[in-house]
Amino acid sequence: DIEIAIKVVVVGNGAVGKSSMIQRYCKGIFTKDYKKTIGVDFLERQISIDSKDIRLMLWDTAGQEEFDAITKSYYRGAQACVLAFSTTDRDSFEAIESWKRKVEAEVGSIPMVLVQNKIDLIDDAKMDSEETEKLAKKLHLRFYRTSVKDNVKVDDVFKYLATKYLKL
Ligand code: GDP
Numbered sequence: 001d002i003e004i005a006i007k008v009v010v011v012g013n014g015a016v017g018k019s020s021m022i023q024r025y026c027k028g029i030f031t032k033d034y035k036k037t038i039g040v041d042f043l044e045r046q047i048s049i050d051s052k053d054i055r056l057m058l059w060d061t062a063g064q065e066e067f068d069a070i071t072k073s074y075y076r077g078a079q080a081c082v083l084a085f086s087t088t089d090r091d092s093f094e095a096i097e098s099w100k101r102k103v104e105a106e107v108g109s110i111p112m113v114l115v116q117n118k119i120d121l122i123d124d125a126k127m128d129s130e131e132t133e134k135l136a137k138k139l140h141l142r143f144y145r146t147s148v149k150d151n152v153k154v155d156d157v158f159k160y161l162a163t164k165y166l167k168l
């Protein structure tokens with residue numbers, strides 16, 4: 001059996017829910033005050049697609065994203081990417097294009113997906129569905145609305161990326 005392992009980077013502004021998403025997907029838990037485990041670069045989860053075993057390695061940042069200080073080793077060898085913003089944070093939505101450019105500058109064109117997290121807080125949304133869909137269209141990205149808190153659509157995001165990667 002050939003093993004397929006995919007390095008996935010999860011990028012976006014601070015506090016959009018990246019660490020929570022990785023925890024949720026790999027450990028099945030959600031905590032209000034997630035603190036990164038010191039020394040752990042990524043968490044992983046095994047899934048199977050078309051009877052192929054795939055190991056997804058989800059790389060977390062240690063909160064350096066606000067200082068534009070994500071190191072090259074974070075991006076190195078990335079094969080897929082989640083671009084995440086938060087329903088309640090307008091700036092995080094407006095930063096998506098620049099995150100996409102940053103990833104592409106480091107690793108070139110890889111499968112990507114656009115994620116609007118915290119959809120459980122839709123009543124407090126700082127953008128409307130028209131503009132989110134417009135951005136997805138403009139960037140040619142599949143678009144998911146997730147709630148890491150309520151475990152809505154999180155699995156779908158990573159299944160999509162793995163499927164897209166396999167079709168390359
Ligand atoms: P990161 O900086 O992007 O890694 O964001 P974190 O994972 O640290 O999450 C920031 C805050 O948002 C934490 O208090 C999380 O509990 C919270 N959070 C994450 N996902 C969700 C969600 O889907 N809904 C709600 N209501 N809160 C969330």
Ligand code: MG
Pocket residue numbers: 018019020060061062063
């Ligand atoms: Mg984090």
